[in-house]
Amino acid sequence: MRIATWNVNSLKIRLPRVEEWLGYARPDVLCMQETKLADAAFPALAFEALGYRTAHHGDGRWNGVAIVSRVGIDDVVDGFCEGLEADTDTRLISATCGGVRVSSVYVPNGRGLEDDHYAYKLSWFDRLRRHLEATADPDVPVAVCGDFNVAPEDRDVWDPAAFVNSTHVSAPERQALAHLEAWGLEDAFRLVHQEDKLYTYWDYRAGDFHQHRGMRIDLVLVSKPLAEKVTFAVIDRNARKGKLPSDHAPLIVDTAD
DNA sequence: ATGGTCGAGTATCGA
Numbered sequence: 001m002r003i004a005t006w007n008v009n010s011l012k013i014r015l016p017r018v019e020e021w022l023g024y025a026r027p028d029v030l031c032m033q034e035t036k037l038a039d040a041a042f043p044a045l046a047f048e049a050l051g052y053r054t055a056h057h058g059d060g061r062w063n064g065v066a067i068v069s070r071v072g073i074d075d076v077v078d079g080f081c082e083g084l085e086a087d088t089d090t091r092l093i094s095a096t097c098g099g100v101r102v103s104s105v106y107v108p109n110g111r112g113l114e115d116d117h118y119a120y121k122l123s124w125f126d127r128l129r130r131h132l133e134a135t136a137d138p139d140v141p142v143a144v145c146g147d148f149n150v151a152p153e154d155r156d157v158w159d160p161a162a163f164v165n166s167t168h169v170s171a172p173e174r175q176a177l178a179h180l181e182a183w184g185l186e187d188a189f190r191l192v193h194q195e196d197k198l199y200t201y202w203d204y205r206a207g208d209f210h211q212h213r214g215m216r217i218d219l220v221l222v223s224k225p226l227a228e229k230v231t232f233a234v235i236d237r238n239a240r241k242g243k244l245p246s247d248h249a250p251l252i253v254d255t256a257d
Numbered sequence: 258a259t260g261g262t263c264g265a266g267t268a269t270c271g272a
Contacts, residue, residue: 009272010264034272036265061265109272149272203272204262247263247272 001071001098001257002027005145005218006239006250007106007201011035011066014246015043021239022050025252028071029097031104031145035064042066057093064090065106065146071098082130092128094135100226101136105146110167118167121149125176129183138184142223147201147248149217150177152187155196156216168217185221188253192233200235201248209240220253229255 004027008014011032022030035042035058042056051070057078058064067073076095079087094103105128110121128144136142150173154160163169181187189198199214208214222230232254240249 013264034264062271111271206261208262244263 001029001100001255002252003029003031003100003102003143003145003220003255004250004252005031005033005104005147005220007033007147007218007246007248009034009036009246009248011037011043011064012041013244015046017239017242017244017246019046019050021236021250022047022052025236025250027252029067029069029100029102029143030250031102032066032068033064033104033106033147035066036060036062037064055093055095057090059090062089063106065093065104067093067095067097067102067104069095069097069102073097077135080127080131082127082134084127084130087124087127091124092131100141100143103142103144103146105144105148107147107149109149110173113165113167113170121167122172122176125173125180129180132180132183138223139225140223141226142185143188143226143253144180144185144221145251146219147217148177148219150174151215151217152177152190152219156199158197158199158213158215168215181221184223186224186227188220188222188227188230189216189233189235189251191227191230198235199249200251202240204247218248218251220251222253222255226255229257231256
């Protein structure tokens, strides 16, 4: 099974690139983030034409998450169901695809260490853990895929010195990610690759992509039954090149069976 | 040279 995740930074403008990419990457499941679409505007027909069924959770201008699957898509849940009030944003959608409980997540950016959005980010991680506790089981196949807006380790950013007192690398954020993983998830990319300087996101500004100034913040987290079957993982940097790219590259993870 | 870019929408905000 091939699972992929891609922050597309507006599906409206990115749809041609996504269609092209699906044509050659052919994932069984693709999780997308930052569609920036309302549900009524989601281009379901374009995906169905390529053999994918779809689920989308969005409210228009910001955020928005989707799962498209050619191995079935059942039991779709929008947002959290850990028993608290609804999230203010559309940042989570879950579905069962080919026997795997898949979630597409767009973790809040945080903006700054003193910003209210940073507290929202930390609480969001806690809610995601509680959501998994309430709805899933780490002993069955689970894949939590998306833009986590956290670089797990210093080797996941182009220059740790450039991120002092910044979001994405702070100890509380890394601890929040680690606490999520402690539920029973592993970073599938790191099961395959140990090298540094492998990134999934590069700022549009200042030629960061060409200067290799990036961050690895897009992850596929898998439960043990999937982790044991991971055979391949790659960040498709080619999708960050060319005309009208997203500022994120897609991440692909393959598992046996 | 002290800025560099996108995408939302059409003034700025968010990343």
